[in-house]
Amino acid sequence: HLYFRLPNIIKLLISVVFIMTLFGIIIHFVEPRQFPTIFDGVWWAFVTAATVGYGDYVPLTSSGRIVAISLILTGGGIIAFYISSISSETIKKEHDLQHGKL
Amino acid sequence: HLYFRLPNIIKLLISVVFIMTLFGIIIHFVEPRQFPTIFDGVWWAFVTAATVGYGDYVPLTSSGRIVAISLILTGGGIIAFYISSISSETIKKEHDLQHGKL
Amino acid sequence: HLYFRLPNIIKLLISVVFIMTLFGIIIHFVEPRQFPTIFDGVWWAFVTAATVGYGDYVPLTSSGRIVAISLILTGGGIIAFYISSISSETIKKEHDLQHGKL
Amino acid sequence: HLYFRLPNIIKLLISVVFIMTLFGIIIHFVEPRQFPTIFDGVWWAFVTAATVGYGDYVPLTSSGRIVAISLILTGGGIIAFYISSISSETIKKEHDLQHGKL
Ligand SMILES: [K+]
Ligand SMILES: [K+]
Numbered sequence: 001h002l003y004f005r006l007p008n009i010i011k012l013l014i015s016v017v018f019i020m021t022l023f024g025i026i027i028h029f030v031e032p033r034q035f036p037t038i039f040d041g042v043w044w045a046f047v048t049a050a051t052v053g054y055g056d057y058v059p060l061t062s063s064g065r066i067v068a069i070s071l072i073l074t075g076g077g078i079i080a081f082y083i084s085s086i087s088s089e090t091i092k093k094e095h096d097l098q099h100g101k102l
Numbered sequence: 103h104l105y106f107r108l109p110n111i112i113k114l115l116i117s118v119v120f121i122m123t124l125f126g127i128i129i130h131f132v133e134p135r136q137f138p139t140i141f142d143g144v145w146w147a148f149v150t151a152a153t154v155g156y157g158d159y160v161p162l163t164s165s166g167r168i169v170a171i172s173l174i175l176t177g178g179g180i181i182a183f184y185i186s187s188i189s190s191e192t193i194k195k196e197h198d199l200q201h202g203k204l
Numbered sequence: 205h206l207y208f209r210l211p212n213i214i215k216l217l218i219s220v221v222f223i224m225t226l227f228g229i230i231i232h233f234v235e236p237r238q239f240p241t242i243f244d245g246v247w248w249a250f251v252t253a254a255t256v257g258y259g260d261y262v263p264l265t266s267s268g269r270i271v272a273i274s275l276i277l278t279g280g281g282i283i284a285f286y287i288s289s290i291s292s293e294t295i296k297k298e299h300d301l302q303h304g305k306l
Numbered sequence: 307h308l309y310f311r312l313p314n315i316i317k318l319l320i321s322v323v324f325i326m327t328l329f330g331i332i333i334h335f336v337e338p339r340q341f342p343t344i345f346d347g348v349w350w351a352f353v354t355a356a357t358v359g360y361g362d363y364v365p366l367t368s369s370g371r372i373v374a375i376s377l378i379l380t381g382g383g384i385i386a387f388y389i390s391s392i393s394s395e396t397i398k399k400e401h402d403l404q405h406g407k408l
Pocket of ligand 2: 051052053153155257357
């Protein structure tokens with residue numbers, strides 16, 4: 001598949017955007033009052049999975065909270081992994097730059 | 103024991119749910135006004151231990167805050183470990199998929 | 205010194221409590237209106253350094269915000285290290301338990 | 307270059323301050339109402355990239371939120387890396403101190 005030829009960080013970025021959009025759609029349908037648009041839901045999913053948690057959008061019902069806990073327990077790992085990949089990649093690039101490999 | 107035969111991630115998930123429920127029950131009894139139901143407490147415990155911290159539920163008394171600091175210093179490690187396990191497991195699976203082992 | 209004979213996690217815990225108390229005292233004197241007691245400051249320091257960030261206590265002046273940024277850039281590392289030590293220790297213990305070493 | 311002779315942590319600190327200032331300036335121009343001064347924007351960038359997320363400053367428009375998501379996905383890695391470097395450095399120093407190397 002074409003997908004496997006992409007660099008790892010792009011693959012991870014695609015997965016992150018995909019999963020956040022999925023959770024954004026789910027929360028929009030579970031709590032339409034708190035999350036009036038799908039983009040509100042996607043914004044909330046990013047803010048939650050990255051553990052920023054501004055508190056501007058928060059689920060109020062039990063089912064909404066179970067969606068949020070699922071997001072924390074699944075999506076959180078992927079965004080954390082993505083972020084640590086970015087930083088190790090950055091370091092490797094600077095190291096190469098420093099040793100004249102770029 | 104049967105518990106030791108379960109895959110590591112399931113074991114960790116069981117520990118996470120167990121510890122969050124424990125802290126949810128404790129905070130419900132320490133600050134019943136701020137955490138009217140046990141599920142409110144469990145929700146707060148997940149949101150706190152995952153360091154999301156929406157701020158929708160916050161302890162107000164000194165004893166409630168000491169419970170929260172204990173949660174941060176104990177439960178926080180387990181949820182962080184659970185999340186990093188998930189992400190490394192995901193990566194391993196994709197790696198295997200890519201090399202035709204699945 | 206006696207300090208060096210203590211197990212690593214206890215040493216880290218002592219450092220964490222010490223640094224949080226230090227920042228709690230500093231912020232209490234820099235912004236006495238926002239942080240009326242020293243314990244309010246210590247509570248804020250824990251919540252900030254652990255990146256929970258409830259938003260119940262937030263510095264409003266430039267000098268208060270510079271204290272907060274310093275806390276994020278210094279204390280944050282120590283609490284993150286403490287948490288990852290806890291989780292790796294927990295895993296090691298479970299591993300030993302599983303292989304009959306305890 | 308002189309930059310390459312600096313210790314790693316100072317280099318990382320310079321990068322962190324540089325990127326946070328950049329995002330602070332961007333958000334100030336994208337949402338001038340929510341972020342009235344550039345320092346408000348820089349403060350928000352630090353609080354967001356470190357995943358503290360107090361919620362005192364939050365973007366409200368779609369373009370502001372896309373800036374925030376970009377900050378989470380780029381700057382977050384660098385601050386996480388900076389924090390883990392600090393903690394590993396601290397540990398190494400204490401280890402050396404304990405074994406009489408300092
Ligand atoms: K928060
Ligand atoms: K947070």
